[in-house]
Amino acid sequence: MELLISQSINGLSVSAMLFITALGLVIIFGLMDVVNMAHGEFIMIGAYVTYFVTTVFHFPFLVAMLSAFLVTALLGIVIEVTLIKRLYGKVAETLLATFALSIILQQLVRMAFGPEDKFVGLPMEGSFSLQGIVIPHYNVFLIAVALGILAATLALFYKTGFGMQLRAVTKNRSMAQCLGVNTARIDTLTFACGSGLAGLAGALIAPVKSVMPSMGSYYIVDGFLTVVLGGFASIAGTAASSVVISESVTVMAGYISEITAKVLVFLIIIVLIRFKPEGLFTSEKR
Amino acid sequence: MMKEMKNIGWDKYIDVLLFAFLIGFPLVGSLFRVEMMSKCIVYIIFALSLDILWGSAGLMNLGQAMFFGLGGYVLALSYAARDGVPAFMAGFGVTEVPWFMQILQNTPLAVLLGMVVPGVVAGLLGYFIFTSKVKGVFFNIITLSLASLIEMFFNNQQKYTGGANGISGLPPITIGSEPLSITAHYYLMLAVGVLVYLFCRWLTHSRFGMILRSVRDNESRLQFLGFNPAAFKLTIFVISGMIAGLSGMLYIPIHSFISPGNIGVAFSTSVLVWLAVGGRGNLTGAMVGAFLITWMESLLSEQFENVWLLLLGAAMLAVVMFFPKGLVGTLLDWQYNRKIDRQMGLVQTDDSVELRESDFATAKGKV
Numbered sequence: 001m002e003l004l005i006s007q008s009i010n011g012l013s014v015s016a017m018l019f020i021t022a023l024g025l026v027i028i029f030g031l032m033d034v035v036n037m038a039h040g041e042f043i044m045i046g047a048y049v050t051y052f053v054t055t056v057f058h059f060p061f062l063v064a065m066l067s068a069f070l071v072t073a074l075l076g077i078v079i080e081v082t083l084i085k086r087l088y089g090k091v092a093e094t095l096l097a098t099f100a101l102s103i104i105l106q107q108l109v110r111m112a113f114g115p116e117d118k119f120v121g122l123p124m125e126g127s128f129s130l131q132g133i134v135i136p137h138y139n140v141f142l143i144a145v146a147l148g149i150l151a152a153t154l155a156l157f158y159k160t161g162f163g164m165q166l167r168a169v170t171k172n173r174s175m176a177q178c179l180g181v182n183t184a185r186i187d188t189l190t191f192a193c194g195s196g197l198a199g200l201a202g203a204l205i206a207p208v209k210s211v212m213p214s215m216g217s218y219y220i221v222d223g224f225l226t227v228v229l230g231g232f233a234s235i236a237g238t239a240a241s242s243v244v245i246s247e248s249v250t251v252m253a254g255y256i257s258e259i260t261a262k263v264l265v266f267l268i269i270i271v272l273i274r275f276k277p278e279g280l281f282t283s284e285k286r
Numbered sequence: 287m288m289k290e291m292k293n294i295g296w297d298k299y300i301d302v303l304l305f306a307f308l309i310g311f312p313l314v315g316s317l318f319r320v321e322m323m324s325k326c327i328v329y330i331i332f333a334l335s336l337d338i339l340w341g342s343a344g345l346m347n348l349g350q351a352m353f354f355g356l357g358g359y360v361l362a363l364s365y366a367a368r369d370g371v372p373a374f375m376a377g378f379g380v381t382e383v384p385w386f387m388q389i390l391q392n393t394p395l396a397v398l399l400g401m402v403v404p405g406v407v408a409g410l411l412g413y414f415i416f417t418s419k420v421k422g423v424f425f426n427i428i429t430l431s432l433a434s435l436i437e438m439f440f441n442n443q444q445k446y447t448g449g450a451n452g453i454s455g456l457p458p459i460t461i462g463s464e465p466l467s468i469t470a471h472y473y474l475m476l477a478v479g480v481l482v483y484l485f486c487r488w489l490t491h492s493r494f495g496m497i498l499r500s501v502r503d504n505e506s507r508l509q510f511l512g513f514n515p516a517a518f519k520l521t522i523f524v525i526s527g528m529i530a531g532l533s534g535m536l537y538i539p540i541h542s543f544i545s546p547g548n549i550g551v552a553f554s555t556s557v558l559v560w561l562a563v564g565g566r567g568n569l570t571g572a573m574v575g576a577f578l579i580t581w582m583e584s585l586l587s588e589q590f591e592n593v594w595l596l597l598l599g600a601a602m603l604a605v606v607m608f609f610p611k612g613l614v615g616t617l618l619d620w621q622y623n624r625k626i627d628r629q630m631g632l633v634q635t636d637d638s639v640e641l642r643e644s645d646f647a648t649a650k651g652k653v
Contacts, residue, residue, distance in 0.1 A: 029423075033423075035426065035427060083603075083607075087606070090610075091423060092344075092346055093606050096606045097606045097607065099555065099558070100559075100599045100600075100602035100606065101599070101603065102599075103595060103596075103598065104599035104603065107592065107596045107599060110592065111592050111596070221430070221431045221434045221435065224427040228424060228427065228428065259441075260439070262435060262438070263436075263439055266435055270414045270415070270428065271414060273414070273418055273420055273424070274418040277418045278419075
């Protein structure tokens with residue numbers, strides 16, 4: 001019983017990381033119908049930026065988070081303008097191009113910084129105990145950041161002019177264009193935003209996992225599972241499904257191996273989407 | 287008229303040329319290169335398995351290697367269990383051959399299962415994806431996720447799969463008591479390769495293949511015509527999985543080693559690159575892509591492994607951006623357009639100009 005409780009509390013911080021990982025994917029796909037296969041590599045680059053900012057140059061962790069976001073967002077702008085824009089509307093080609101991009105980015109990082117693991121220290125040591133269950137401070141920080149990002153994204157979408165334009169483009173691209181929305185600019189900014197979120201996810205993952213060139217492919221699979229379950233183009237669905245997936249994997253992992261738990265969850269998801277193709281947590285159909 | 291012109295494309299000649307080269311290769315190549323080339327043939331078969339799926343039906347499987355790996359692992363486990371409990375299992379305290387490996391101890395049955403297991407996995411996965419109403423891109427990300435999970439799973443189940451070390455020391459094919467020579471292996475692979483090629487060619491040129499192409503091009507119109515696209519997608523997915531499983535099995539006796547690297551995302555990526563670079567939908571592109579890239583890879587990556595991966599990514603990106611139909615597709619297009627231009631008289635020769643002037647003259651005369 002105690003294992004169950006401590007695992008479910010652990011699961012909350014895992015959910016937080018998963019949510020931030022998947023959010024960028026969802027935002028980009030929802031608007032542009034582009035599945036960014038290089039999303040994992042953006043996470044990896046964010047983690048490397050964090051390594052350099054904190055471990056090599058000894059800046060505080062918050063600076064690392066900010067610079068990881070900015071660096072990957074800038075990279076996202078460059079890639080959107082040079083690559084994605086030219087392949088607009090061709091799903092297979094965008095998949096292949098971003099796939100190729102992920103190979104290139106991974107290999108460049110491997111050649112520049114070596115294949116070995118890099119370590120980033122925890123930005124806040126210490127933990128507190130609640131009825132005998134030890135909770136590290138960093139886990140609480142993760143959950144707080146995830147909630148903050150959720151709130152910020154919702155605010156961006158529903159309270160700003162940019163968000164209104166973005167939602168208009170998502171609903172009906174050509175109509176929005178007719179009404180004078182600069183859709184090309186919205187695309188670029190959204191892609192930058194999604195990439196930046198991936199970088200931020202990398203920064204948050206870096207202190208608890210090892211940082212290496214191939215780490216991205218590990219996280220993108222989790223991101224995909226979340227997206228499949230939560231439905232594309234729904235922020236609340238992403239949040240809900242990342243909690244469901246992380247909780248079930250983490251709780252099961254207390255009893256069986258983590259990989260087996262993941263495989264089981266995956267199989268359940270495949271069966272579920274047979275009956276609920278639009279994702280578990282989206283009610284509206286477009 | 288369109289069909290006739292497509293049929294006299296260069297792809298057939300390239301196929302014949304490629305196979306003629308492969309038949310003659312052992313006469314000129316050293317034994318080391320012949321062994322390398324047999325691997326190349328296995329990769330060609332693997333590429334064909336994806337081309338009938340992606341090229342014909344438009345289903346881009348991002349995890350095709352899972353079928354290759356499943357076939358390979360079935361045969362590898364069968365070989366490993368032939369003389370009782372294999373060493374990598376004994377290390378984990380396994381004293382008895384587990385039940386699923388007792389079945390595999392029967393080699394002919396194992397060879398059959400090496401195709402049936404990937405086929406069943408493809409069938410189940412396909413059933414749930416294709417009969418559901420999920421959008422096209424889900425197929426891509428689900429296959430990718432599954433390949434990655436299977437790779438992790440095989441890495442994790444050290445007791446039964448040898449973990450990251452894989453299963454090594456697998457024997458070559460023996461007939462009677464003598465193991466086959468490298469050249470005999472080579473021609474065996476080539477024979478299977480030709481058979482698979484002929485099968486794929488027959489399949490893609492049959493009525494079934496035509497319906498597959500319409501699944502790719504316009505699924506809803508096909509539905510209006512009374513076909514059930516899901517059934518066709520499911521069938522081709524299973525066939526493709528079985529051929530990939532076959533190629534995975536062929537890989538075992540010449541490579542004598544299999545590891546999770548043969549089942550996961552990286553290897554799935556390779557086969558995608560072969561098809562993207564060679565061109566898809568006409569078998570030739572898949573074969574040329576697989577042949578050129580794996581041959582170059584084995585020559586180049588001996589020295590520059592890092593640069594090789596970078597080159598591969600760059601080549602893939604360049605092809606997607608500038609030649610979306612791949613090398614062979616671009617070549618065929620160019621030939622086809624030239625033929626059309628000539629037939630329509632758009633290529634200006636003296637004859638055609640005269641013809642037009644005389645037409646004009648008669649038309650004038652009538653007025």
